[in-house]
Amino acid sequence: DADVTQTPRNRITKTGKRIMLECSQTKGHDRMYWYRQDPGLGLRLIYYSFDVKDINKGEISDGYSVSRQAQAKFSLSLESAIPNQTALYFCATLGHPNTGELFFGEGSRLTVL
């Protein structure tokens, strides 16, 4: 089983719908991240969390919200999806901060029509 699991892996939805992407991890890491990937734009940070009570906005948080339900779970929500939120979303965990080694889930491909 993967150490970082994302669900769903693929989702097609309509404009205005609420969508939740879920992430769970078995690595025991405190630090968790949500990134969005678009062609030619690399990975852009949406939100990150250092523990259950510490949540921080990234560079593109508008239109998104998150919930850290437990050390192992970090969910990303789109309250009212719009077409320009069509992208590949990655959840990741970070072990020791100095190593810079993020452990990524397999990604959730979201299409908003």
Place this chain on the structure above:
Amino acid sequence: QKEVEQNSGPLSVPEGAIASLNCTYSDRGSQSFFWYRQYSGKSPELIMSIYSNGDKEDGRFTAQLNKASQYVSLLIRDSQPSDSATYLCAVNVQGAQKLVFGQGTRLTINP
């Protein structure tokens, strides 16, 4: 100005040659730098990290860091078709414990 910038390519290199990937960053206080490789349809994976000025070698890969010029590079010697992937430069923004990524450079190694 983006915090981390890469030439998005695509970069095409013949098999056996040296592939050179470049990255610049804007936060002069950054201390940690990383190269990730992402195969098509897969998640990124860490391949190199560098923290001090100079070169760091790991097998066919060499990372180079020049903090004065705010420049990081990755050299791949004896390039193989299996090296064809997108390479992402990442910088640990000072004190923030978050990695900021560049746009990625798509590399193709031609047999």
